[in-house]
Amino acid sequence: MSGPSPAARASRPRTPLLRWLDRSEEILGVALLVLLGVFLTAQVVMRFTLGLGYSWMEEIIRMLFIWVIFLGAVAAMRRHLHIRVEAGLLLFPRPLRPVAGWLGDLLLFGFCIAVTWHGIELVMSSADGSFRLQSTGVSMFWPYLIVPISFGLQALRLALWRFGVRPEQEIEVKHA
């Protein structure tokens, strides 16, 4: 909603390592998207040249996609890009708006923590290796793992945003 204030600028990560870590979900998301593109391209090429389609490849593609999406959700939280009804807060009288904004973010934080918790339950349900992907035989533990990671990091990003850690450059994103 409001851009980074001067105070927010002051609390940007200072060391190169921290700055890199600050962008890690974006970099990892982009890297996995590239990998996903490579797998999809390989799939198309193989189907055309050799007439082959591998079900293990499709499984990897689907799992990579889920990782990209859930990492993207964290990156979107960091940049405050999740789709919301911006006009909602305008319904409040001006002095109450910051309070309402804080309340909304507090509830959002609570929700992210709740989903992290239930996500851990989901991961633990597959920890004994009883659910496996059909072709690759990979335990569902690994694909499920991104759910609590994503929502845990979203909660962290939300808190960091509130306490002034914000990206240097803002990005205009065109959703539809």
Added chain:
Amino acid sequence: MIELLAGIPITPLLFGSFLILLILGVPIAHALGAATLLVLYAQGIPGVFLPQTAFNTTDSFPLVAVPFFVLAGYLMEYGGLSLRLVNLASAVIGHVTGGFACVTILACMFFAAMSGSGPATVAAIGTLMIPAMTRVGYKPAFAGAVASTGGTLGIMIPPSNPMIIYGVVGNVSVTQLFIAGIVPGLLTGVILIAASWWLCRRYGFVGGDERPSGKRLLRAVLDARWALLAPVIVLGGIYGGVFTPTEASVVAAVYGLLVGVFVYRQLTWRNVYKALLNAVLVGGSVTIIVGLASGFGRLLTQYQIPQQLAAFTLDWSRNPFIVLMIINTGLIIIGTFMETLATIILLTPILLPLVVALGVDPIHFGILLVITSEIGFLTPPLGVNLFVAMGIANVTLEQISKAVIPFIIILTLVTVLLTAVPEISLWLPRLLR
């Protein structure tokens, strides 16, 4: 606390908590998830249901097309493909009265055949055409309005992100939707070209001074051949049954990358990273809504809320045209303040059972969702196409909103036409089925 929640009837609890969270500025995805979780707790259903359904719904091959069509659109914009399309459109109709406005719409139609997004089409074509229009004396606000309107074709002429999302949420074939979008898309494009011609004549905006010549046209076609080949490969592949929409989206991205880097040599690695990052951000923020909304949708079905709405409506009217027009009106109103894809994800599970009960084809309804979304792109306070164009034209939201009114009226008339004559949308898919 739980006992207290359990006392509240499901429907008010679900929708009430969702609306409160929306007003407090919670993202739509998370507000849907939180409302679902609250009902789960109240009903004593394990909360793991929410991440489980979110995971299962996101685990969908057609959804993979969303980030890749976004990626393809950016690569083609940064890679210089849009510039060639503008030159070509200019060689075709640049010389007539109001030619530059017509060129803008036509170039948007070309770009729409590679892009699945409305505002991205405005950015790709508007960046080139809005300055060109103001240079020959168009009012900046009008130039911005023309580009905003042309950009709406990005989601009607396939590929189309809203169609992919609607197809996944409503369980409708994305390929069939893409085929259905062709005739309404071309029709809307032609109507908009005629309208801009007429408006320019009224406002006294003349065309460029270049004479039409076969030689110039041929040169423009040759120069744009790589850009023109993109929709041929992508759409031809989908319609010919060669590619799934997902495979086509990847082919489009790889094609855009290769042409931008090796043929036009305009694509820098910096821009490639920017395009990838945008794809990740759009993919993340849109698909997470699909995921978190699925639990919400399941609850709606379980408690028969769409069925109740359908029964209520059918008691009142069984005329599909009247009901669809009421829905369209509601969608246009919601479109003024809600983001398009979020609206589609939220309302499809509620409205689709209703219109199907009236005998409406789900593909026809998809086309109506798209055309009302097009109007939503142009109506403030949330008119994303206007936001993009006003930045380029350097005008205020108020100025561009006034200039775009004639086009909104025309798109509203097109909406009525598409509602009254389902054959416009259904003729081609039936022919090719």
